[in-house]
Amino acid sequence: MPHPRTRLRSLAVATMALALLGSLAPAAHAAPSESELNKQIETESNKLEDITESFNKLRLDIAKTAADQKKLQASLAPAKAQLLVASAQVDTIAATTYKQGRVGPVSAVLGGERDSLIDRMSYLDQITRANQRDINTFTETTETFADRQAALKVTQDKQAAQLKELEARKKKIEADIKKLRALRTQAYGSPTESASSGAAGKAPSISGSAGVAVDYAYAAANKPAYYGYGDSGPNTYDCSGLTSAAWKAAGKSLPHNAAAQYSATARITKAQLKPGDLVFYRSLGHVGLYVGGGMIIDASREGEPVKKRSMNVMTPYGYGRVK
Structure with missing residues (x-):
């Protein structure tokens, strides 16, 4: 027999769910599971x-x-x-x-x-x-x-x-x-989010302009900086805003748009990836900066911090090297 407080909470969740419009509305007679909600949030965030x-x-x-x-x-x-x-x-x-x-x-x-x-x-x-x-x-x-x-x-x-x-x-x-x-x-309850200062760790030692771009991305993740619509720093970034700002610090100009960055970079394969290269996702709807070890740093979601994570968090669309 469920605890009365648990039953009340489930009822409240179901009532609130009915208020959401269109495709956002979950099943009418049951509270959505946390994974279902996460999936919907992911879809809307994309x-x-x-x-x-x-x-x-x-x-x-x-x-x-x-x-x-x-x-x-x-x-x-x-x-x-x-x-x-x-x-x-x-x-x-x-x-x-x-x-x-x-x-x-x-x-x-x-x-x-x-x-x-x-x-x-x-x-x-x-x-x-x-x-x-x-x-x-x-x-x-x-x-x-x-x-x-x-x-x-x-x-x-x-x-x-x-x-x-x-x-x-x-x-x-x-x-x-x-x-x-x-x-x-x-x-x-509130999801646990890794947003503490220094969460990305120490930047690897990389020479040249690529090293400057990687250092910049690490600094943004370690602040932490957050996702911001149309922003390119210094405290908020969208995905292409972060990559363009990182390479601007290294003296290279990239357009503030993932598809335009794809056109502006040289095509490489996954096997050729080096720190500082760009990894593109979702049919050029997203881009991150490769920092080595199979990891990228990217600005990915509204309300979430810039973070270091696996480059395989999504299926890559392609790879680019700044000319």
Whole structure:
């Protein structure tokens, strides 16, 4: 016969479970087991990390769009300069015509000996054609500029909408994880989490830039630093934020996105792994820094610390070496 207090706790857990929405809701007539709750938390945490990496990719795209906009503005400057020169020359001829009559421009350009008449007339014709070319170039450039600017505006609006959607999805998943953790705590108590200072131990002695990156990751794990959406330190990191920050300390630039880091690194095999290499997971949804001995240091879960753990905690997708 179960203890009355145990029965009351089970009833409370079952009631709370019914309040969770959609796929988060456990069985209607029984409290979920701790392993079931952990599995649901794991699933939702993976969704959150996917959103984090989508956010990081979008942030890179937004930066590129801003750079394209700046480059587009700069591209108009040469055409503007040519237009100013052409306009000045046209104004000079027009002013001379007004002062000297219909033959004024010819006189202004031709003046001097009669035998050079043909050469001077040719020169006037060249100026006129050059002016028209510059005016035409400016017109074409501004039309192209307007088209490209309109296209960039469409891209910027689309990116802003995507950013808003990701933020809404992030908030919902964070709320779902919070409910699941509260449910687990009420039923089974708080899980023990290795988050003490120095938990990763002493960093191995590794030479070169890889050693600097590994030392950085160990320092983050030993703080301990924690997972933070879109963050790259010094106290909170997401997975690609930690690897990019570690290699930045070593003087190498990596984009803040797991998929982009995969593209930016050289492909290696598992047998070729060395400390400082990157290990990718979940179809490029996660990345960790290999520190040797079959271990990685990574930022993996919202609310959890950066930690050192087995590289086989998930099935690796691939491996990369920073160039």
